[in-house]
Amino acid sequence: MMSDEQNALITRITPGTPAGNLLRRYWQPAALAIELEGARPIRPVRLLGQNLVLFRDGSGALGLLDRDCPHRGADLAFGRLEDGGLRCPFHGWLFDRTGRCLQTPAEPDGSKLCERIRQNSYPVVERAGIIFAYLGEGEPPAFPALDCFVAPDSHVFAFKGLIDCNWLQALEVGIDPAHASFLHRFFEDEEQDAAYGRQFRATSADSDMPMTRVLREFDRPDITVEPAEFGLRLVTRRALSKESTHVRVTNVLFPQAFVIPLSSEMTITQWHVPVDDKSCYWYAIFTSFTGPVDKDQMRTQRLKLYELPDYRPRMGRFNDYGFDPYEQATKTYTGMGDDINVHDQWAIESQGRIQDRTREHLGQTDKGIVAYRRLLVTAIGAVERGETPMMILDAAQAAAIIGPATMDGVGPAGGPDSYWVKVDARRRESAPWYQTAE
Structure with missing residues (x-):
């Protein structure tokens, strides 16, 4: 038998938990590659208690971002793939696969707001029909x-x-x-x-x-x-x-x-x-x-x-x-x-x-x-x-x-x-x- 505390230690994986910190040190399967096939390659992903959005941009490159738009929290899983990134339908903010803000079109001409915005992004790679994601800090490990x-x-x-x-x-x-x-x-x-x-x-x-x-x-x-x-x-x-x-x-x-x-x-x-x-x-x-x-x-x-x-x-x-x-x-x-x-x-x-x-x-x-x-x-x-x-x-x-x-x-x-x-x-x-x- 084990205590409640010991059981929680090895089961709870949300951000900031000890087991969660461990699992974030490894590549994690996030989706099947086939899930991004079709005319709209965007997929909401919930992984290790985090809400994310997975997509392929216009060049076919993979991106994985936090799902809530950094403007006012709208759901980027309903975004539009255009102009080299993923655009939020709420106010048109555009993000590339690295999380860089490319456009804030409703802001006044000359606004520097976009330059200060960065959405959290995560490394992703496709292997053997699965898209793997790395949610941890630093460089991800090599695949065995x-x-x-x-x-x-x-x-x-x-x-x-x-x-x-x-x-x-x-x-x-x-x-x-x-x-x-x-x-x-x-x-x-x-x-x-x-x-x-x-x-x-x-x-x-x-x-x-x-x-x-x-x-x-x-x-x-x-x-x-x-x-x-x-x-x-x-x-x-x-x-x-x-x-x-x-x-x-x-x-x-x-x-x-x-x-x-x-x-x-x-x-x-x-x-x-x-x-x-x-x-x-x-x-x-x-x-x-x-x-x-x-x-x-x-x-x-x-x-x-x-x-x-x-x-x-x-x-x-x-x-x-x-x-x-x-x-x-x-x-x-x-x-x-x-x-x-x-x-x-x-x-x-x-x-x-x-x-x-x-x-x-x-x-x-x-x-x-x-x-x-x-x-x-x-x-x-x-x-x-x-x-x-x-x-x-x-x-x-x-x-x-x-x-x-x-x-x-x-x-x-x-x-x-x-x-x-x-x-x-x-x-x-x-x-x-x-x-x-x-």
């Missing part, structure tokens, strides 16, 4: 050489979804290898198809055993948590027999992402990004190690479960997550359909909009969550002391953060970690883009 950033655009797909709770409890579902044996249990093994959210229906590497059977029949995992240069590596083993063991390798990418295997051919890098203290978005980049991804198909699949323009889920508290008691008795452990994202959403949202950790009782299988919270508290303390927390990288350091490796396979019982290392190396050797990237 993650697979999702190294692979060509043809081999990555980005998507997002809104979650109605605090970012930390949403992130912690990805740091919990034990929950999959229950929350994502299916009573029938089916072949993996093109449907979204059925990643646990695929077979593990080096076997013909569906993950559904592994998770259903072998529900006492042995979890090892290892420190890594990028955060944490979690190795989860489930003994299948005297000869074989199911091995799953996942990673915590500090400060608020994880990297997991989707199949033997694809991985997911997923961030949980605070909108404010009580809601967040998940942003995911799917990376293919084989052929190009069908972006149109993947987006169409996912939009069956999420509504535009805000990527709100079609299942939630408002409709009991589609719960069906007959299905729970006969088909799935939750009774909430085939999409494991709905399962996760229920698990984390049902804890409340900010989980009360003073009432929790952690067990041995929660060791990854415990290790991550310690990293988080240590990093918060470092920022409070004026020190540099982990994963604030220069160019050379960023180039050394490769991968990180993930896998889901069946290897020899009691074997060393060389098994999953070899599986990951084998996948990379077969990826045409990985050899090119090297």
Whole structure:
């Protein structure tokens, strides 16, 4: 358990809070690049409790400004893209993407007011279909050489979804290898198809055993948590027999992402990004190690479960997550359909909009969550002391953060970690883009 004060320390992220100061030291996903397509590339963004407006100017360059006009506070998300910037419709004040005031047209001739006005602006960059923003002070860190950033655009797909709770409890579902044996249990093994959210229906590497059977029949995992240069590596083993063991390798990418295997051919890098203290978005980049991804198909699949323009889920508290008691008795452990994202959403949202950790009782299988919270508290303390927390990288350091490796396979019982290392190396050797990237 922890105190109310400790819980607030690691969950509250609005401007001026300790955790908020930490997260502002890193690049944060702010929007999908596709959200700025179309005739009017302007998008309101709420990120880390701040109201912002994201846009492309007439040259196509990205800009991110505070959303309230510095004249009288009108909403710049309703602005006009013209004359090289974003113009407020209230009195015509014009700002470029750096926040410089270009015009105050209603002021008298010769007015110097415009020269004294500067709207807050923030660095933005597009990577792998996501627009990242930096809300902190000073120079932003370099991007690590993650697979999702190294692979060509043809081999990555980005998507997002809104979650109605605090970012930390949403992130912690990805740091919990034990929950999959229950929350994502299916009573029938089916072949993996093109449907979204059925990643646990695929077979593990080096076997013909569906993950559904592994998770259903072998529900006492042995979890090892290892420190890594990028955060944490979690190795989860489930003994299948005297000869074989199911091995799953996942990673915590500090400060608020994880990297997991989707199949033997694809991985997911997923961030949980605070909108404010009580809601967040998940942003995911799917990376293919084989052929190009069908972006149109993947987006169409996912939009069956999420509504535009805000990527709100079609299942939630408002409709009991589609719960069906007959299905729970006969088909799935939750009774909430085939999409494991709905399962996760229920698990984390049902804890409340900010989980009360003073009432929790952690067990041995929660060791990854415990290790991550310690990293988080240590990093918060470092920022409070004026020190540099982990994963604030220069160019050379960023180039050394490769991968990180993930896998889901069946290897020899009691074997060393060389098994999953070899599986990951084998996948990379077969990826045409990985050899090119090297």
